[in-house]
Amino acid sequence: MDLADRIFAIKSISDFNRACLEVFALQASRCAVYADYLSLLGVAPEVVQSVAAIPFLPIEFFKHHRVYSADRDAEVVFSSSGTTGSVQSKHYVADAAIYRQSFRTAFEQFYGQPHDRAVLALLPSYSEREGSSLIYMVDDLIRQSDHPQSGYFLYDHGALRDALLELKARDVPTLLIGVTYALLDFVETHGVDFPGLTVMETGGMKGRRREMIREEVHERLRKGFNVEQIHSEYGMTELLSQAYAARDGRFLPPPWMKILIRDTNDPFSGLGIGKTGAVNVIDLANIHSCAFIATQDLGKMHDDGTFEVLGRFDQSDIRGCNLLIQ
Numbered sequence: 001m002d003l004a005d006r007i008f009a010i011k012s013i014s015d016f017n018r019a020c021l022e023v024f025a026l027q028a029s030r031c032a033v034y035a036d037y038l039s040l041l042g043v044a045p046e047v048v049q050s051v052a053a054i055p056f057l058p059i060e061f062f063k064h065h066r067v068y069s070a071d072r073d074a075e076v077v078f079s080s081s082g083t084t085g086s087v088q089s090k091h092y093v094a095d096a097a098i099y100r101q102s103f104r105t106a107f108e109q110f111y112g113q114p115h116d117r118a119v120l121a122l123l124p125s126y127s128e129r130e131g132s133s134l135i136y137m138v139d140d141l142i143r144q145s146d147h148p149q150s151g152y153f154l155y156d157h158g159a160l161r162d163a164l165l166e167l168k169a170r171d172v173p174t175l176l177i178g179v180t181y182a183l184l185d186f187v188e189t190h191g192v193d194f195p196g197l198t199v200m201e202t203g204g205m206k207g208r209r210r211e212m213i214r215e216e217v218h219e220r221l222r223k224g225f226n227v228e229q230i231h232s233e234y235g236m237t238e239l240l241s242q243a244y245a246a247r248d249g250r251f252l253p254p255p256w257m258k259i260l261i262r263d264t265n266d267p268f269s270g271l272g273i274g275k276t277g278a279v280n281v282i283d284l285a286n287i288h289s290c291a292f293i294a295t296q297d298l299g300k301m302h303d304d305g306t307f308e309v310l311g312r313f314d315q316s317d318i319r320g321c322n323l324l325i326q
Contacts, residue, residue, distance in 0.1 A: 004098050007284045008105055010255040019256070019284055020051045023291045031069040033061055034290050055268070056280045056294035062089040062238045070094035070288040079131035080237040089237045091133070094288035099240045102285040103137045106254040110244045111175070111198070118147035118167050122178035122186060123202070124154050133237055134202060138177060147172060161190040168194045175200060176225075177233070180217055187224025200231040200244075203309075214249045234309060238293055240285035243307075250306035256284040259307045261300060276300045276310060 028045035074092040153160040218230040235242035243251040261277040263269040271277040279297040
């Protein structure tokens, strides 16, 4: 069984820890940017014997450097949306099959087989550009779905409403995945009473609407679709795995992904359960880039293994994480 297969077969903490150390050793030797970062930190890879000792690479490196651990050309390059004039993050993916295995396995673990439901997407800001890892995933889920209504709706809210009403009438299990601002736009003009619908928001106003707290967003969407809960997806360009929240914005990662919380003023110090800090992600699906990422999200862990994302902090708030960033 190769490393990728072992990563997606993780069943225990010991499995996860062994895979972490193996991936770390590989990336410390093959990823030039990460190796330089470790050197500047004074961390000798051979002395790292525990997951707790592994340094996390600031996510900003994906904007300014080629974070890559493979010895072959990338099959696909994902890029962040960004705002006009901003620098995009780029994620060079050596083996797109690993990404497909990651999101397919995680989706099936949380929601079952895609062919058992209709998959509808309201992702206009993502659909209108190249290089979106979210669109790559949703494309695949739509292809796997056996329902003719599955697909993208962009700005055609009337067609989306009609599709939802038909699926409700036929009692078809249905997933609607959408960027937050587009879902809000839809329910304000074309609300649908569909209690059995799974509504998944991917976050983001993309400058289209004022920023709102999660509770306000979810309350509006619950009322607009007459559903009990709003689901959420946590993912990003720099990761090849997603965590999902079935209620209350509390995300659960798949077994090969782990969230840790760090002190925003001391990025090398971790925080315990219930403490708010910056989010570190271990994503072992990032075998060929870097699996250990210090994000700019704020969050906290809960004692049941779930985590919340509470917002973001800007570059000026980062302390001690700016080595090599230029």
